[in-house]
Amino acid sequence: MSDEIRRWSEELARDPGSMVFLPLADALRRCNQFDSAVKVATRGLERHPYDADAHDLLARIWADRGEMERAMDEWSAALRLAPNHAGALKGMGFACFHGDRAVDAEVYLVAASAADPGDPTIDAALARLRAPSPLSGDSHGPSSASESMPGTGDAVAAAAASAYGSAGPPPEIAAPAAANGAVDARDVFVDLLGDGEQTALLLDGQGYVLAGAYVVADGRDVSQEVGGALSGVSDEARRAMRHLGLGEWSSIVFETDVASVAMAPVLQEGDTAVALVAAARSVPLGLVRRLLRRVSERGAVWLGGSSPAGPVGADQ
Numbered sequence: 001m002s003d004e005i006r007r008w009s010e011e012l013a014r015d016p017g018s019m020v021f022l023p024l025a026d027a028l029r030r031c032n033q034f035d036s037a038v039k040v041a042t043r044g045l046e047r048h049p050y051d052a053d054a055h056d057l058l059a060r061i062w063a064d065r066g067e068m069e070r071a072m073d074e075w076s077a078a079l080r081l082a083p084n085h086a087g088a089l090k091g092m093g094f095a096c097f098h099g100d101r102a103v104d105a106e107v108y109l110v111a112a113s114a115a116d117p118g119d120p121t122i123d124a125a126l127a128r129l130r131a132p133s134p135l136s137g138d139s140h141g142p143s144s145a146s147e148s149m150p151g152t153g154d155a156v157a158a159a160a161a162s163a164y165g166s167a168g169p170p171p172e173i174a175a176p177a178a179a180n181g182a183v184d185a186r187d188v189f190v191d192l193l194g195d196g197e198q199t200a201l202l203l204d205g206q207g208y209v210l211a212g213a214y215v216v217a218d219g220r221d222v223s224q225e226v227g228g229a230l231s232g233v234s235d236e237a238r239r240a241m242r243h244l245g246l247g248e249w250s251s252i253v254f255e256t257d258v259a260s261v262a263m264a265p266v267l268q269e270g271d272t273a274v275a276l277v278a279a280a281r282s283v284p285l286g287l288v289r290r291l292l293r294r295v296s297e298r299g300a301v302w303l304g305g306s307s308p309a310g311p312v313g314a315d316q
Contacts, residue, residue, distance in 0.1 A: 005031070012040070017047050022057060029061050030255070032285075037061045052082035059091055063284030068095055071286070086116035091284075093122075097129065098287050105129060121282045124197055186213045186221075188302050192294050197280035200291070202266065202299040203227045204273050205235070211302055212295075214278070230263075230274070237265075251292060253285065260285060262292040266299045275299045 008024035021044030028037035041058040048054055059074035072095050078088035093108035106129055113122045188211040189200035201212035207227040214223040237249040251264040259278050266273040275296040279288050 016043075019044075019048070019051075022053060025057055025061065029057075029064055032064075032253075034061060034065050038065075050081055052078040052085045052088065055081065056085060056087040056091065059088065060284060063091065063095070063286040066286035066289055068099070068286060071095060071284070084111070084115045086112050086119070089115055090119070090122055090282075093125065094283065094287065097125065098290065102129060121197060121280055128193075185211045185302075188212060189295055189298060192291060192298060198283065198291065199278050200295045201226065201276045202273055202295070202302065203230060203276060210273060211299065212276075226276070230276070251289070253289065253292075255281065255285075257281075260288050262288050264292055264296045266296050266303065273299060273303060 005024065005027050008020045008027065011020045012018055012024060021040050025037045025041040025044065028034075028040060038058070038061055041054065041061055045051070045054045045058060055074045055078035059071040059078065062068070062071035062074060072092065075088040075091045075095070078085050079092070082088070089108050089112035093105050093112055096102075096105035096108060106126070109122055109126050109129065112119070113126065116122065188202070193200060199212070199214050201214055201223055202210045204210055207230055209223040209227045212223065213221050214226050215221050237252060241247060241249045249265065251262060253260065253262040255261075258281060260281060260283065261276065261278045263274055263276045266275050275292060277288060277292045277295055279291070
């Protein structure tokens with residue numbers, strides 16, 4: 001990747017009007033060099049203001065930085081120039097989905113599917129959007145946070161009151177209530193997840209799964225395997241930060257060929273658990289970080305209000 005960035009940078013220096021700014025800015029984005037990516041994309045747009053692909057690219061950079069309003073402005077600009085731009089339609093769909101605008105999300109994703117019928121991530125997002133909600137029974141996908149999470153169990157409510165004041169946590173953080181007043185540990189984060197390409201776990205310091213599930217394509221829940229592979233990661237991160245003199249660690253985000261993975265510590269009564277989210281590479285990093293924040297906050301409430309008999313899936 002560094003060789004390509006160097007080659008494209010040299011080409012752009014020779015010809016500032018070259019369209020090579022598109023792959024260059026995208027490569028910088030994938031390397032998390034967001035400031036440089038914004039500069040390259042913005043300068044490219046100054047020379048090519050009517051290029052929808054350039055607006056789509058800048059939108060993805062803003063989304064990866066967590067600046068969703070700017071991202072949606074750029075996707076809107078791309079759609080004004082090219083109403084059937086699959087990338088911009090898909091981006092707007094995911095942004096609306098994660099912003100609890102299910103109706104708008106479906107409109108954009110249906111249009112994106114028509115523009116790019118071979119994209120499996122769009123089909124997965126639509127399937128998730130249209131699936132009956134396990135909490136509300138809604139057959140039209142997730143509703144707003146306040147509608148899909150009407151309350152909490154007594155224990156969780158008590159923990160919320162101490163953490164957030166008498167009003168309790170915001171509805172997107174409060175643990176969802178099941179019909180019998182309790183919720184299975186595997187379902188603690190289910191209402192926070194977006195399309196079917198995302199998952200979330202809460203692990204203790206030894207890697208045991210406290211909440212959430214990690215289901216792979218063949219239907220197997222590999223949560224315990226993932227937890228075992230990550231046992232001790234919090235201690236390793238803490239040692240690394242202290243060695244570098246950077247203070248306490250707050251989050252880690254890394255990308256693989258197929259997924260983006262983010263982790264953050266969840267502190268509760270002196271113990272440190274770890275929140276983990278994983279998403280397909282097509283999901284902007286900004287949305288991954290937003291999901292991680294919500295999962296971390298939900299995990300803290302869950303730890304404060306639950307008294308599990310043991311790790312999820314552990315033998316009793």
